[in-house]
Amino acid sequence: MNILLYGATELGYMLAQRLCQEHSLTLIDDLKRLPDKFNNLDLSFVSGSGADIDALEQANMNECELFIACSTLDEANIVSCWTVKKIVDLETICFIRTMELYKNLSSKKLDRYLTRYDIDTLVWPELLLTQDIFRIISVPNAIDVEYFAEGRAKLFEYRIDEHSSLRGQLIMECSFPPNVLIVGITREQNLFIPDGSTVIHKDDKVIFMGTDSALDTLAATIFKSNNVIKTAVLIGGGSVGFMLAQRLERTGIRVKIIEHDKARCEFLADNLKKSLILHGDGTDLELLEGEGVDDADVVVCITNNDEKNLLCSLLVKQLEPTRRIITRVNNLRTGQLFERVGIDVTVSSRDSAIKELLNRVQARNVDILALVEGGQGEVLRLTLPENFQKTRVVDLDFKVQAIIGIIKRGRKLTIPNGGSILEAGDQLKIFTMAEDAETVKNFFS
Amino acid sequence: MKLNNILNALGIILVAFGTILLTPIVVALIEQEYTSVLPFITASLTSIALGFLFQHYGGFSRNFDNLKRNEGLLIVSLAWVVTAAMGAIPYLFYGLSPLDAYFESVSGITTTGATILVDFSLYPKDFFFWRSLSQWLGGMGIIVLFVAILPQFAVAGRQIFFAEAPGPTEEKVTPRITHTAKALWLVYILLTVLEIAFLFAAGMPLFDSICNAFTTMAAGGFSPNPLSIMGYESSRITWIVTCFMFLAGSNFALQYRLLIQGKPRPLLQNEEFRFYGIIVVVVSSCLCISLLLDGTTTAIHAVRDSLFQIVSLITTTGFSSADFALWSVSAQTILLTMMLIGGCAGSAGGGVKVIRVLFGFKYLKREITQIIHPQAILPIKIDHKPVAQDTQSQIVGFLFFYILLMTVSAILVTIIEGDASIGLVGTAATIGNIGPGYGDIGPMGSFGGLSVLTKVIFIINMIVGRLELIPFLAMLHPDFWKFRK
Numbered sequence: 001m002n003i004l005l006y007g008a009t010e011l012g013y014m015l016a017q018r019l020c021q022e023h024s025l026t027l028i029d030d031l032k033r034l035p036d037k038f039n040n041l042d043l044s045f046v047s048g049s050g051a052d053i054d055a056l057e058q059a060n061m062n063e064c065e066l067f068i069a070c071s072t073l074d075e076a077n078i079v080s081c082w083t084v085k086k087i088v089d090l091e092t093i094c095f096i097r098t099m100e101l102y103k104n105l106s107s108k109k110l111d112r113y114l115t116r117y118d119i120d121t122l123v124w125p126e127l128l129l130t131q132d133i134f135r136i137i138s139v140p141n142a143i144d145v146e147y148f149a150e151g152r153a154k155l156f157e158y159r160i161d162e163h164s165s166l167r168g169q170l171i172m173e174c175s176f177p178p179n180v181l182i183v184g185i186t187r188e189q190n191l192f193i194p195d196g197s198t199v200i201h202k203d204d205k206v207i208f209m210g211t212d213s214a215l216d217t218l219a220a221t222i223f224k225s226n227n228v229i230k231t232a233v234l235i236g237g238g239s240v241g242f243m244l245a246q247r248l249e250r251t252g253i254r255v256k257i258i259e260h261d262k263a264r265c266e267f268l269a270d271n272l273k274k275s276l277i278l279h280g281d282g283t284d285l286e287l288l289e290g291e292g293v294d295d296a297d298v299v300v301c302i303t304n305n306d307e308k309n310l311l312c313s314l315l316v317k318q319l320e321p322t323r324r325i326i327t328r329v330n331n332l333r334t335g336q337l338f339e340r341v342g343i344d345v346t347v348s349s350r351d352s353a354i355k356e357l358l359n360r361v362q363a364r365n366v367d368i369l370a371l372v373e374g375g376q377g378e379v380l381r382l383t384l385p386e387n388f389q390k391t392r393v394v395d396l397d398f399k400v401q402a403i404i405g406i407i408k409r410g411r412k413l414t415i416p417n418g419g420s421i422l423e424a425g426d427q428l429k430i431f432t433m434a435e436d437a438e439t440v441k442n443f444f445s
Numbered sequence: 446m447k448l449n450n451i452l453n454a455l456g457i458i459l460v461a462f463g464t465i466l467l468t469p470i471v472v473a474l475i476e477q478e479y480t481s482v483l484p485f486i487t488a489s490l491t492s493i494a495l496g497f498l499f500q501h502y503g504g505f506s507r508n509f510d511n512l513k514r515n516e517g518l519l520i521v522s523l524a525w526v527v528t529a530a531m532g533a534i535p536y537l538f539y540g541l542s543p544l545d546a547y548f549e550s551v552s553g554i555t556t557t558g559a560t561i562l563v564d565f566s567l568y569p570k571d572f573f574f575w576r577s578l579s580q581w582l583g584g585m586g587i588i589v590l591f592v593a594i595l596p597q598f599a600v601a602g603r604q605i606f607f608a609e610a611p612g613p614t615e616e617k618v619t620p621r622i623t624h625t626a627k628a629l630w631l632v633y634i635l636l637t638v639l640e641i642a643f644l645f646a647a648g649m650p651l652f653d654s655i656c657n658a659f660t661t662m663a664a665g666g667f668s669p670n671p672l673s674i675m676g677y678e679s680s681r682i683t684w685i686v687t688c689f690m691f692l693a694g695s696n697f698a699l700q701y702r703l704l705i706q707g708k709p710r711p712l713l714q715n716e717e718f719r720f721y722g723i724i725v726v727v728v729s730s731c732l733c734i735s736l737l738l739d740g741t742t743t744a745i746h747a748v749r750d751s752l753f754q755i756v757s758l759i760t761t762t763g764f765s766s767a768d769f770a771l772w773s774v775s776a777q778t779i780l781l782t783m784m785l786i787g788g789c790a791g792s793a794g795g796g797v798k799v800i801r802v803l804f805g806f807k808y809l810k811r812e813i814t815q816i817i818h819p820q821a822i823l824p825i826k827i828d829h830k831p832v833a834q835d836t837q838s839q840i841v842g843f844l845f846f847y848i849l850l851m852t853v854s855a856i857l858v859t860i861i862e863g864d865a866s867i868g869l870v871g872t873a874a875t876i877g878n879i880g881p882g883y884g885d886i887g888p889m890g891s892f893g894g895l896s897v898l899t900k901v902i903f904i905i906n907m908i909v910g911r912l913e914l915i916p917f918l919a920m921l922h923p924d925f926w927k928f929r930k
Contacts, residue, residue: 262822265822266822266824268822269822269823269824269831270824270826270830270831273829276818276821276823277821277822277823278818278820278821278822279820279821279822280820287820291818291820
């Protein structure tokens with residue numbers, strides 16, 4: 001597929017990195033501002049702005065099938081998407097960074113208006129990030145949470161601590177509820193897909209997949225926690241903090257937000273119903289102690305500065321080592337650093353955005369439902385073709401690391417074992433390593 | 446300040462008010478009280494003549510486009526003073542001394558309902574009709590009335606409309622001020638007519654129905670019956686009056702949305718209205734318990750009277766369904782706290798207003814939270830909207846001045862009368878435009894026996910309280926009085 005990408009931003013780089021192996025990519029942006037790292041990628045450049053029709057013409061737009069606008073300017077992104085649409089009929093994906101514009105463009109009221117905004121997919125990374133954080137907060141102790149099939153199936157990730165009943169056990173000997181599978185384990189930052197003879201160690205991060213009720217039982221029995229989330233502290237009151245506070249308020253959680261910008265504090269205080277807004281710096285130890293941040297059930301560090309997030313998280317960890325901390329990471333490399341120093345849950349708006357975007361770019365019958373461990377693992381959704389012969393799961397040989405997590409036939413969800421039979425038309429949710437995803441896709445088609 | 450503008454505006458108001466003063470004559474003719482025609486014709490002619498005289502000196506100008514803020518405030522204040530004086534003229538014909546007549550008239554037009562009358566049997570029906578009518582006119586606000594009916598005030602209306610009712614919320618039903626004034630009067634008239642119908646159906650004579658409905662909707666409290674609502678000895682009437690007093694004490698703009706536009710949500714979701722409802726329910730339950738503990742009344746009467754009396758005092762009406770001056774001290778204390786609250790903003794009720802009390806509580810809560818969380822940003826929100834900083838300081842200032850004024854007046858009256866209860870309760874009752882107090886000035890008593898100085902202080906209290914202090918406070922500044930040509 002020919003893809004046109006506008007915006008040599010950090011996000012643009014990550015997209016290009018993922019896409020340039022399979023697709024032919026053209027990047028539009030001012031060449032002078034182009035970071036060096038783009039030179040290592042196999043793609044072609046056009047100098048100019050995406051909102052400039054000459055630059056677009058130069059980029060051979062007519063042969064493209066997809067246009068992605070992810071520059072730093074929202075308005076330029078929107079205009080470029082419109083411009084492209086005016087000239088050729090191709091799919092457009094537009095990245096947005098501000099709430100007002102997102103609301104304008106995505107409002108449900110749009111259908112009533114005279115003219116629609118002509119953008120196929122609108123991606124606001126911070127909204128996706130908010131949804132991710134909210135999901136993780138809602139399951140106590142979990143490090144990662146994903147929902148599939150309207151929440152009827154889930155993925156939970158837990159860290160095994162000293163007292164866990166699973167520690168030191170073989171997977172085949174573990175007694176967890178039926179309809180739950182261990183699909184992956186991360187040990188020392190490396191994700192792998194275990195088999196029955198794998199032993200679970202302390203500090204392993206174990207990924208479970210299963211049906212909704214089975215995973216809830218798992219959470220209640222093996223990873224039981226007596227602290228229901230009642231209070232949350234958000235450090236950073238940007239868009240993510242604001243939207244997250246709104247959601248948490250709705251579920252009855254008491255929220256405190258620490259924000260250093262006075263004007264923003266006033267905005268938050270005026271627009272949130274119950275949250276307590278504190279004007280101060282998240283790295284101010286006196287403030288953190290005085291406001292009882294260490295007593296909160298969960299602390300979320302979501303400023304737009306990685307170093308500050310790290311510092312805040314470490315300070316809170318210092319005050320209360322067992323406290324649950326969710327930290328936002330913008331830069332992928334610092335993300336790995338975070339885990340080294342013991343910060344469990346890191347989230348990133350880019351990861352959230354890339355997941356959303358890859359879904360669009362992939363072929364119609366394959367979707368990426370979730371990325372885990374910073375993209376090391378993927379949950380794929382694919383549908384078995386018409387000519388697929390009935391096969392037992394044990395007889396499949398992927399030749400790579402992959403595990404079928406859920407089989408969906410009609411409305412029915414099955415968590416397979418070796419004896420389960422696959423039929424044409426079944427929808428599978430497969431957990432696999434990112435580098436093997438292509439092989440798995442080819443295997444079934 | 447331009448003297449011409451003020452004279453012209455007052456002149457126009459006086460001419461209009463003089464015309465209204467003719468209406469009691471209709472009643473006099475129907476009731477065949479021909480002796481009552483003369484007082485009202487005299488008053489009417491005086492008012493109209495004075496009106497033209499003012500306009501003559503003002504040059505008959507109709508141009509109020511450049512009305513300044515202080516001019517607006519002065520017009521409003523003087524309008525109340527002068528119309529009260531015109532309204533007092535008929536009383537002179539019934540043997541009242543000039544000061545008593547003026548007291549009764551001010552008490553009427555400011556919807557206070559404090560009376561100097563002792564023996565009600567001495568006066569004809571027309572006299573009582575005028576008392577009630579003057580309250581009804583004052584209930585929605587003299588200025589709101591003239592902005593609604595006089596096209597001359599189209600442009601200047603805004604300035605004087607808000608000078609009269611300087612509540613913290615600028616509630617407008619429609620973008621144009623004359624439309625808003627008309628809309629408010631429409632609701633007012635509609636509710637009055639409804640109440641007349643209900644009272645008449647409940648067995649009250651038509652004349653009494655009209656008079657009582659006028660004073661209920663105005664949150665005034667004059668009744669042609671010397672024993673107030675208690676005199677009708679009917680539970681049904683008591684309940685009807687309770688309901689309409691409650692409505693008179695809530696925001697008319699929101700009632701307009703409910704009654705005329707059919708939108709109940711703005712009223713029901715209004716935080717002030719909810720708070721008002723909660724206060725009425727909670728405090729009347731307390732009062733009810735207190736009455737039952739005293740053991741002087743039956744349960745059903747305790748419920749009826751406590752609810753009636755709480756609504757009557759919180760809306761600043763001042764009707765009584767029982768002689769609360771005879772109740773126990775604990776019950777009277779509960780009633781006194783109600784006197785300090787008053788109706789909702791944009792209602793016929795006077796007093797501090799529920800919204801300011803609500804704000805006061807939120808302000809206190811904010812200050813307490815701030816002690817525990819020194820770095821917290823805590824806006825004060827009413828109806829989920831933050832209250833602007835200047836509005837906040839205005840309300841705090843208002844509350845402070847209200848207390849200050851009450852203290853000064855209470856001290857002075859206590860010294861003059863040698864009675865602390867008259868000093869304190871009388872002040873609260875007049876400044877809040879409620880009416881009766883306790884003791885000699887209780888619901889069955891009269892203000893007539895007070896000394897001249899006390900009456901003067903109470904007259905000032907009533908007008909200042911009715912104008913919600915701000916015009917009065919503005920007048921204390923020397924710059925207010927700079928006149929220009």
